[in-house]
Amino acid sequence: MSNIGVMGDPDERGHFGDFGGRFVPEALMPACLELEEAFRDAWADPSFINEYRTTLSQFVGRPTPVTPLPRLSEKLGLRLYAKREDLAHTGSHKINNVVGQTLLTRRMGKTRIIAETGAGQHGVATATGAARLGLACTVFMGEVDTVRQELNVFRMELLGARVVPVTSGSRTLKDAVNEAMREWVTCVADTHYCIGSVMGPHPFPWMVREFQSIIGIEAAAQLEELGAGTPDLVVACVGGGSNAAGIFAGFANSDARLIGVEAAGGAAVASGSPGVLHGMRSLLLQDEFGQIEEAHSMSAGLDYPGIGPEHAYLADSGRAEYFAVGDEEVLDAFSLLSESEGIIPALETAHALAWITREVGALIPRGATVLLNLSGRGDKDVAQVRQLLKGES
Template identity: 65%
Template structure:
């Protein structure tokens, strides 16, 4: 485990995790760096989202779908045996218990409803671990839309179960054979495809990345994680809020949604990245996929390849709001290795009867290490978002264990 930034006073400045500034900016990050052919499409999405988000009818329809289709609210589960062993009080926000098995459904149902409102008949998506692709295919089937999902050839091989689920739900899965054949390249291909399909298609980005308004819009659709957890912690904890709020970070949507519920509290926010994909921890300022943020780059400014055993963290950057939170000192970003994540997944399975996604296991690995190393004081209360379940990773784990 590597801690890449120091703690600072956890008092948020005014406006943290509110609406971005003009032109979709979070400090110096964000913006709308899109081809001319997509600028108008992004503007239409921005206007449609603002109008929909201010409409009680839209919000009510989404709330109903999240309740009756996705299974919200998800529970807050005390990890009793693991807490006793670690000397902290660990609570898990169980996004693995949603329909489709991860937090991705929250955002996708929102964007699918928005697409329908805009008169679009097809969803375009990218996916790494496959969970966003499954959620997109699910929402499309539910609402009578078509779905085209771009997925790196390497990820198709290691996430075969989710590929089958997408196709069974009626989605077209397009293999991406360029570059590293992982999430970055799938995102690039999806955006290129959208250029020629803006008239009838909506690009359903799966994380808090991309051109404005996507980082803000996706965070708002995922805010339900943090809002629910805030209310649950108020009922469960003597102090009302946890001492630490922890989530894994690839692009960063589950973390952004969780952090949004606690940004105005004294809770310390911790984003956990893969050692080989640490955009917030080791990235440099650059532009990729339509936004300005922190990305892994070589000395010539070229984006370098990320690596993670967790396909959903195999991304060479981080969402612009996370970069801003890092600069403010409001959130701390740390890294863990593949081996640490696998060990954490096994430990949760054997102490709590829960097999987590390897993405989520990164967050848990930091909690385990920090508790043992003193970075989490004894008796601390820790809320960790368990962003997804590990069914999809069984083949990978089987090869290693």
């Protein structure tokens, strides 16, 4: 069973409205074309889909549940549900995409995989997927992030990956992407670049969304089973936007309002303008001369100055709405979910909850049914939050 078409395909050159496309050096064009062909072929092949689904169930632990959040619901005056991507293997939704891309890597006859990572979630997921299939793996990580997320560096190394600290530019996620692209040029014949979000040149934004659409497809069915019906709102955090794209895909054709929540310091929809970076035309934080600005967020996973092109399109068309929240609200939401429901969320995820708590009675009518995409678990952030909370008191 193919999932193509759930949220609408881009045109043949990868455009979602005015956004997307393929802006890469000529050396990488053949690889992008090859990948597009391989993905189209695989995604129409029942044996590939079957292997992808089987791996998700046997290795990742899917389906992840939808959990009603009764105490928080009562506090907020909502009917609140969480899609538990934090329970997926490696602790976040990132693994769904990695399973798809690693299987595709093997299918293309490539033996090595490279990836960028910010917080380390995608790096850990990629190292995990590579280990499972016996692929060599190199992960590029901004030097700043290797310090912020030191344990994830060690995790990747335990999984057999090589981690390359990136010392160019701002030494964070956007520079890790630059460095991975530079590396890919040199080794494209035997190496696949496993981009971790719905960004980059066509077919990545589309392909990654398809590999993540399992989140929304499962959640829609699970809410039905729980008798919750179609939610009034579906809320997800957005850096590049893969967990949001994945959950939106299950509700794009429903009446649910789709809400993406960005970090205030990296809000490409609220503060960005159209531009080209990392192979795509999208909304970007940039100065008056078109130089890309650095995002600033306490959450490394949202520290990206752009957004996936399909989100730019969904914002433009009005089908999805995007809002920003600040670090303080996020910390409150982080504690709130931990204390009320016994779930410590990733700081990224806490952004989505922060918006919900802020907007109850305002943008969210009381009594509304709200589905939160609980994109990742907070284990990786506990040390950082401890520092931040100490700093506050």
